[in-house]
Amino acid sequence: MIEVVFFDLDDTIADTSVLAERARRNAIENMIKHGLPVDFETAYNELLELINEYGSNFSRHFDYLLRRLDIPYNPKWVAAGVIGYHNTKFTQLRDVRHARKTLIRLSKAGYRLGIITDGDPIKQWEKILRLELDDFFEEVIISDFEGVKKPHPKIFQKALKVFGVSAGEAVMVGDRLYSDIYGAKGVGMHTVWFRYGKRRNAELEYREYADFVINDLLELPEVLEVLNGGEGSNKEVHAGG
Amino acid sequence: MIEVVFFDLDDTIADTSVLAERARRNAIENMIKHGLPVDFETAYNELLELINEYGSNFSRHFDYLLRRLDIPYNPKWVAAGVIGYHNTKFTQLRDVRHARKTLIRLSKAGYRLGIITDGDPIKQWEKILRLELDDFFEEVIISDFEGVKKPHPKIFQKALKVFGVSAGEAVMVGDRLYSDIYGAKGVGMHTVWFRYGKRRNAELEYREYADFVINDLLELPEVLEVLNGGEGSNKEVHAGG
Numbered sequence: 001m002i003e004v005v006f007f008d009l010d011d012t013i014a015d016t017s018v019l020a021e022r023a024r025r026n027a028i029e030n031m032i033k034h035g036l037p038v039d040f041e042t043a044y045n046e047l048l049e050l051i052n053e054y055g056s057n058f059s060r061h062f063d064y065l066l067r068r069l070d071i072p073y074n075p076k077w078v079a080a081g082v083i084g085y086h087n088t089k090f091t092q093l094r095d096v097r098h099a100r101k102t103l104i105r106l107s108k109a110g111y112r113l114g115i116i117t118d119g120d121p122i123k124q125w126e127k128i129l130r131l132e133l134d135d136f137f138e139e140v141i142i143s144d145f146e147g148v149k150k151p152h153p154k155i156f157q158k159a160l161k162v163f164g165v166s167a168g169e170a171v172m173v174g175d176r177l178y179s180d181i182y183g184a185k186g187v188g189m190h191t192v193w194f195r196y197g198k199r200r201n202a203e204l205e206y207r208e209y210a211d212f213v214i215n216d217l218l219e220l221p222e223v224l225e226v227l228n229g230g231e232g233s234n235k236e237v238h239a240g241g
Numbered sequence: 242m243i244e245v246v247f248f249d250l251d252d253t254i255a256d257t258s259v260l261a262e263r264a265r266r267n268a269i270e271n272m273i274k275h276g277l278p279v280d281f282e283t284a285y286n287e288l289l290e291l292i293n294e295y296g297s298n299f300s301r302h303f304d305y306l307l308r309r310l311d312i313p314y315n316p317k318w319v320a321a322g323v324i325g326y327h328n329t330k331f332t333q334l335r336d337v338r339h340a341r342k343t344l345i346r347l348s349k350a351g352y353r354l355g356i357i358t359d360g361d362p363i364k365q366w367e368k369i370l371r372l373e374l375d376d377f378f379e380e381v382i383i384s385d386f387e388g389v390k391k392p393h394p395k396i397f398q399k400a401l402k403v404f405g406v407s408a409g410e411a412v413m414v415g416d417r418l419y420s421d422i423y424g425a426k427g428v429g430m431h432t433v434w435f436r437y438g439k440r441r442n443a444e445l446e447y448r449e450y451a452d453f454v455i456n457d458l459l460e461l462p463e464v465l466e467v468l469n470g471g472e473g474s475n476k477e478v479h480a481g482g
Contacts, residue, residue: 034370075362075383079370082363090331121316122323129275129320142316 002190002227004163005106005220008174009117011197012217013103014127015096018197020056023088024048027062030084031077038069057120095131096196102217103136109221115140116159116172118149118179139163150176151183160187171227173220175199177206185209192223243431243468245404246347246461249415250358252438253458254344255368256337259438261297264329265289268303271325272318279310298361336372337437343458344377350462356381357400357413359390359420380404391417392424401428412468414461416440418447426450433464 010016028036028043036043046068050061058064062081066073106113113136117124121142128134139162143155150156160167167188174180174192176199181191193210194217207213212223251257269277269284277284287309291302299305303322307314347354354377358365362383369375380403384396391397401408408429415421415433417440422432434451435458448454453464 034375075386076366076370076375076381079363079366083367083370086327086331090327122320125317125320126324129317129324134275134317140317145316 003169004112006114006116006172008180011175013099015094023085026088027081027084030080034080036077098217118143150179153187156187182206182209244410245353247355247357247413249421252416254340256335264326267329268322268325271321275321277318339458359384391420397428423447423450
């Protein structure tokens with residue numbers, strides 16, 4: 001019997017990829033509005049390259065952007081970038097379509113819920129708290145805290161230990177075939193690949209590790225019924241592998 | 242003749258002390274709301290002590306607060322603090338009463354305006370841009386950029402040089418007797434002490450360096466008339482010294 005459902009956070013519960021893109025665009029627009037002497041496409045593409053090289057958690061994106069564009073440092077433009085970015089992130093963060101509805105249904109059905117996520121612990125908690133979803137989750141397991149990243153087995157084993165369940169009693173739901181699905185399957189969990197966002201057309205390399213594939217989180221209750229040998233029809237739940 | 246009016250930023254143009262206090266209170270309240278096991282007064286007073294010791298620009302206030310309270314680290318509580326703090330700072334920043342009205346009047350009267358401020362350049366610019374006051378000021382001179390703090394003469398001399406005026410053609414307006422008034426007088430500027438906020442009842446040690454004392458920024462046009470030998474009555478402008 002399935003007892004625990006684990007979710008990835010970014011682009012599974014919190015709709016963050018769309019938000020990040022919008023925030024970056026607004027940052028560049030606000031910098032240009034305040035006099036940054038460069039056209040939008042040049043600056044935006046340079047920012048994407050920079051994020052690609054330094055990672056999205058690098059704290060000096062806008063400083064470095066000026067350097068890369070050979071523009072003399074001006075704290076006014078950095079501030080304009082920070083404002084454009086933050087205003088977007090703080091006001092437009094949303095949960096993924098049907099995430100809240102699904103969490104309510106699973107809670108009512110008696111499932112225990114957890115999050116297994118990579119990323120900066122404070123920033124990840126900020127998203128959960130801003131979305132006011134914290135009460136749904138018994139535990140949030142953040143890989144940075146353990147010194148590893150998904151799909152490292154340590155983070156999934158830690159999650160099972162914290163909840164006191166065996167791998168067979170747990171399901172992992174996530175949008176990343178490698179990090180979430182291959183990782184969870186590696187410790188023996190059941191896996192549900194949520195085809196969503198920029199990874200919905202991911203390469204199929206790790207798809208064999210997904211027991212189920214869903215396009216909408218509201219398909220989850222049915223998946224769980226199937227796993228528990230219930231009467232649910234599985235015609236809209238595509239078994240993977 | 243006075244040509245340039247320089248303003249301090251914090252608690253002269255941007256109403257930041259009140260805001261910072263409110264932001265800190267909201268941070269603690271949000272941490273407690275999310276389970277921080279300590280009463281408000283204990284946590285708040287510990288935070289004030291910490292800020293006193295590490296400075297207000299220290300980036301790890303909430304981390305360190307948990308350490309000081311002997312509470313095990315929990316990124317959820319740090320995130321709750323960050324959210325409470327940022328939500329307040331980003332939504333409740335206001336200009337000081339009559340600041341905008343005064344800036345408009347001085348602009349219309351032909352004065353050139355500048356800001357001379359301490360603090361982190363990006364954070365200072367954030368305040369100016371969020372208040373949408375940037376178009377009033379020809380230049381913003383930030384002491385951190387010069388490697389000094391007010392009342393060091395370098396920052397005031399830099400301001401005069403950037404504007405291309407002599408000290409006698411410039412007035413400095415600020416709420417800090419030591420940083421703003423003593424500092425500006427040291428290079429020969431005219432000085433106006435703005436009695437405002439937590440420093441309105443400051444000790445009188447440096448008060449002799451204030452040529453004028455005002456309680457409302459709208460008194461400034463009259464001060465300037467007096468300095469320029471105009472017809473303005475000076476009965477509500479208290480000459481200092």
